[in-house]
Amino acid sequence: GAGVSQSPSNKVTEKGKDVELRCDPISGHTALYWYRQRLGQGLEFLIYFQGNSAPDKSGLPSDRFSAERTGESVSTLTIQRTQQEDSAVYLCASSLRANYGYTFGSGTRLTVV
Amino acid sequence: KNEVEQSPQNLTAQEGEFITINCSYSVGISALHWLQQHPGGGIVSLFMLSSGKKKHGRLIATINIQEKHSSLHITASHPRDSAVYICAVEGGKLIFGQGTELSVKP
Numbered sequence: 001g002a003g004v005s006q007s008p009s010n011k012v013t014e015k016g017k018d019v020e021l022r023c024d025p026i027s028g029h030t031a032l033y034w035y036r037q038r039l040g041q042g043l044e045f046l047i048y049f050q051g052n053s054a055p056d057k058s059g060l061p062s063d064r065f066s067a068e069r070t071g072e073s074v075s076t077l078t079i080q081r082t083q084q085e086d087s088a089v090y091l092c093a094s095s096l097r098a099n100y101g102y103t104f105g106s107g108t109r110l111t112v113v
Numbered sequence: 114k115n116e117v118e119q120s121p122q123n124l125t126a127q128e129g130e131f132i133t134i135n136c137s138y139s140v141g142i143s144a145l146h147w148l149q150q151h152p153g154g155g156i157v158s159l160f161m162l163s164s165g166k167k168k169h170g171r172l173i174a175t176i177n178i179q180e181k182h183s184s185l186h187i188t189a190s191h192p193r194d195s196a197v198y199i200c201a202v203e204g205g206k207l208i209f210g211q212g213t214e215l216s217v218k219p
Contacts, residue, residue: 009155033207035207035209037150042209042210042211042212043199043201043209045206045207048206089150089156091156093207095203100143101144101161101203102144102146102161102201102203102207103158104146104148104156104158105156106155106156106157107150107155107156109153109155
């Protein structure tokens with residue numbers, strides 16, 4: 001596609017349910033980041049994929065969070081047993097390779113009620 | 114100290130005013146981005162800079178690599194410019210500033 005696509009753009013879920021957020025990077029982009037922004041706060045690093053290397057998961061806040069990416073394809077961020085504190089905008093960005101000019105998705109707004 | 118610092122954190126302006134938002138960083142970078150986030154949360158990429166200056170409509174972005182500083186200028190500001198403006202740098206990893214919340218009053 002022409003840009004980084006995230007879906008859904010908005011998601012409202014009940015506390016305790018699992019959610020899956022999707023990021024479609026630009027074709028051929030090997031580097032992919034997930035960030036989140038909780039209300040009134042800055043963007044917080046979650047996870048980084050670079051090609052077939054082991055992902056940098058150091059930003060995942062708890063074991064309820066996981067992310068997958070196969071090769072250079074779609075990435076999914078899964079949050080299990082959602083809590084109200086998980087409410088945030090989740091942002092994906094991809095790049096041809098590290099430090100090569102990132103393209104940003106428009107984000108997914110997650111609201112846990 | 115954060116690796117990317119933006120100032121001011123909040124800014125209120127009257128319609129028509131010239132606005133400047135600043136971004137200073139402490140790491141070596143290959144590129145700097147300015148992003149715009151509207152109240153609904155959606156993020157739009159405004160500029161990617163590695164040197165010099167770029168202009169798009171009423172928006173101008175400049176970067177001084179030696180001083181590790183970038184500015185985003187908005188000329189003839191309008192209430193629809195009200196948003197959070199975020200600076201992000203690519204320096205080994207992608208690092209975001211805390212954002213500047215701009216409110217333009219009619």
